[in-house]
Amino acid sequence: FWPLDTPALEMAELLVGKYGEDEKLIYRFLDHGQREVAMRYDLTVPLARVMANHPELPLPFKRYQSALVWRADSPQRGRYREFMQFDVDTVGSLDVLSDVEMIQLIERTLKALGQNKFVIHLSHRGVTGAVLESMGIDPSKQILIFRYLDKIKKTGRDATRENIGQVIGDKKAEELLSTLIGSEAESRLEKLLMDNPAWQNLRQIADLLELNKNPHLLLDLSIVRGLNYYTGLVFETFLGEFSEVGSVFSGGRYDDLMRQLTGKDLPAIGASIGVDRLLSVIKGMGIGHRQSCCLTVLPGLEKESLELAERLRSANLDITLILGRRDLAKQLRYANSIGATQTIIYGEQEADSQTFLIKKMDTGEQLRVKGVEQLISELNRG
Amino acid sequence: FWPLDTPALEMAELLVGKYGEDEKLIYRFLDHGQREVAMRYDLTVPLARVMANHPELPLPFKRYQSALVWRADSPQRGRYREFMQFDVDTVGSLDVLSDVEMIQLIERTLKALGQNKFVIHLSHRGVTGAVLESMGIDPSKQILIFRYLDKIKKTGRDATRENIGQVIGDKKAEELLSTLIGSEAESRLEKLLMDNPAWQNLRQIADLLELNKNPHLLLDLSIVRGLNYYTGLVFETFLGEFSEVGSVFSGGRYDDLMRQLTGKDLPAIGASIGVDRLLSVIKGMGIGHRQSCCLTVLPGLEKESLELAERLRSANLDITLILGRRDLAKQLRYANSIGATQTIIYGEQEADSQTFLIKKMDTGEQLRVKGVEQLISELNRG
Numbered sequence: 001f002w003p004l005d006t007p008a009l010e011m012a013e014l015l016v017g018k019y020g021e022d023e024k025l026i027y028r029f030l031d032h033g034q035r036e037v038a039m040r041y042d043l044t045v046p047l048a049r050v051m052a053n054h055p056e057l058p059l060p061f062k063r064y065q066s067a068l069v070w071r072a073d074s075p076q077r078g079r080y081r082e083f084m085q086f087d088v089d090t091v092g093s094l095d096v097l098s099d100v101e102m103i104q105l106i107e108r109t110l111k112a113l114g115q116n117k118f119v120i121h122l123s124h125r126g127v128t129g130a131v132l133e134s135m136g137i138d139p140s141k142q143i144l145i146f147r148y149l150d151k152i153k154k155t156g157r158d159a160t161r162e163n164i165g166q167v168i169g170d171k172k173a174e175e176l177l178s179t180l181i182g183s184e185a186e187s188r189l190e191k192l193l194m195d196n197p198a199w200q201n202l203r204q205i206a207d208l209l210e211l212n213k214n215p216h217l218l219l220d221l222s223i224v225r226g227l228n229y230y231t232g233l234v235f236e237t238f239l240g241e242f243s244e245v246g247s248v249f250s251g252g253r254y255d256d257l258m259r260q261l262t263g264k265d266l267p268a269i270g271a272s273i274g275v276d277r278l279l280s281v282i283k284g285m286g287i288g289h290r291q292s293c294c295l296t297v298l299p300g301l302e303k304e305s306l307e308l309a310e311r312l313r314s315a316n317l318d319i320t321l322i323l324g325r326r327d328l329a330k331q332l333r334y335a336n337s338i339g340a341t342q343t344i345i346y347g348e349q350e351a352d353s354q355t356f357l358i359k360k361m362d363t364g365e366q367l368r369v370k371g372v373e374q375l376i377s378e379l380n381r382g
Numbered sequence: 383f384w385p386l387d388t389p390a391l392e393m394a395e396l397l398v399g400k401y402g403e404d405e406k407l408i409y410r411f412l413d414h415g416q417r418e419v420a421m422r423y424d425l426t427v428p429l430a431r432v433m434a435n436h437p438e439l440p441l442p443f444k445r446y447q448s449a450l451v452w453r454a455d456s457p458q459r460g461r462y463r464e465f466m467q468f469d470v471d472t473v474g475s476l477d478v479l480s481d482v483e484m485i486q487l488i489e490r491t492l493k494a495l496g497q498n499k500f501v502i503h504l505s506h507r508g509v510t511g512a513v514l515e516s517m518g519i520d521p522s523k524q525i526l527i528f529r530y531l532d533k534i535k536k537t538g539r540d541a542t543r544e545n546i547g548q549v550i551g552d553k554k555a556e557e558l559l560s561t562l563i564g565s566e567a568e569s570r571l572e573k574l575l576m577d578n579p580a581w582q583n584l585r586q587i588a589d590l591l592e593l594n595k596n597p598h599l600l601l602d603l604s605i606v607r608g609l610n611y612y613t614g615l616v617f618e619t620f621l622g623e624f625s626e627v628g629s630v631f632s633g634g635r636y637d638d639l640m641r642q643l644t645g646k647d648l649p650a651i652g653a654s655i656g657v658d659r660l661l662s663v664i665k666g667m668g669i670g671h672r673q674s675c676c677l678t679v680l681p682g683l684e685k686e687s688l689e690l691a692e693r694l695r696s697a698n699l700d701i702t703l704i705l706g707r708r709d710l711a712k713q714l715r716y717a718n719s720i721g722a723t724q725t726i727i728y729g730e731q732e733a734d735s736q737t738f739l740i741k742k743m744d745t746g747e748q749l750r751v752k753g754v755e756q757l758i759s760e761l762n763r764g
Contacts, residue, residue, distance in 0.1 A: 324480075
């Protein structure tokens, strides 16, 4: 996948009419040239503009983008007016391998981030649509039913049945849920939709992914995704112990959206990470932590401390020289205040003998080592 | 240094009155709550807001920030309306070691980026000011003289003397330039400013940096920097063969600005990278290049190609599966169009015998290897 960057400001007319009722959340204003501009609201519409402006791009065009987006929403826990999105998309291919690759990419990405308890839930808009059709449900009701179904993990099965029941009646709502959900869903659907192309497509993807053998993959027809534009495979990813934060890596196939946006026939599949949400969980797991050491600067030893800092930094250690404090006690207080885990006390005696006194800031324990090599290995031990 | 992030939108009143006549370049508008907001124009003013809002931060507070800024400027080569800035600052310390550390940080950063022909030019606002004072020049003329001096690398010595001559007369202009510039500048200044605290400060920094022994450091009193707020050490960094792009890492000490912005006494020193400018040069030097390989997907071998791609990706290779094309010739054309350097041709025969045909895309040369291990090492060779 190629990296792609797009500007924070787009012409407002590009964004207008693309986000339904959420359009009111777009930040827009007149720039210095009296052009109406808008701040980036997502990464999909800018991608469509790039595809429309650059017909020379080879197809399929595979890009990733990590960028801020802005929404004038009411801020609440886990929802901000400014947040970082990471999107990856393959544009211009109907090939089932592009669906398979996207799922494998999610798996590889989360493993690279040190996760091993995630599950990617796979479903298919065409399959859910075919089930509704087989039940004789009016297609105009589909969007509303999908909206209720999309919330089932939050509201629970009963409330979902009740909500959908108000659209198509309780009996049909129960029939729908018991067709889509539960351990026998797959065999029921196999019977019901054997020759349906959407079902065949989903089966083929599952087969190429060896879904049944992979503990990270799960067929889950209750997944539909909130956005209207999905047409095929859809998926959400939950992190075992942190599933309450919701899906951290989601997406699906959208074969019509790019045509609406660009006028060109560009089937596509994409996936998106809510970076803040994912980071909040990963940080909670202690990833990204690094040993932080302070080094005293005692009067008359400025040059010596500087030189030692340089040597230790060359060994890839994070060293903070303690600036502007002559007194050792004050220096140690500063080290504490910035959360240093270790402080190297480097006085006349230490400089003369090239021994070093390490103070472990949590226990207060002090340790004397001889020579820089031993100092480095002790600091790395933490 | 701690990472710090600040939002793209600040309350407009924070930015107003901070950038002189450039204030007109700020993007500002009313948000949905009728608050006047402005897009981030630099990283220094937001840092000041953070310092004012968070008195609990330990001092010195050392942070770095890498973020986009926006200016409604006329775009031209190397100057954009949106660009990435990287800033690093130590706030709340007059300690000469914080000046020294900043220069060492520049040196280490550029070396880590693979550069070895850069020179950091060091000067001092206090020294330049003292020279003007010793010549009896009216302090009110200083800003204008600094503005001309700042452009000397572009305009040349003669034009600079002429420009400054219009402010203080030709004779004094010549005297000023010959005091500041040339191989004897240092000894002349030593005689002229021996007891001046600014000169002593600069000498101390140069001494701690062992400036005379370090080929990457140069005393250059023609450096003054464009911004008015610098008070002490100032510096610019030029990349040997690419010095025509201007300074790529610049900054200086600003001991008064934070008081103006926060009402608190917070002496500070900072440095800034124009990231786009630096990247344009580094990219030109071929850094960041990575081998890119395509892998054919021939009819009936979808699963085999997927599996091979996964194995190669696990070995950290960049593998593009060729999607949606049955014909080998078309697949090779696609590989060419995306700039792949190598393509693995993987047909029935290869799958059966676990041999692989590698096509080098530049020469057209084909190479057959046996087994995945050998394939990986050959692909890595490029």
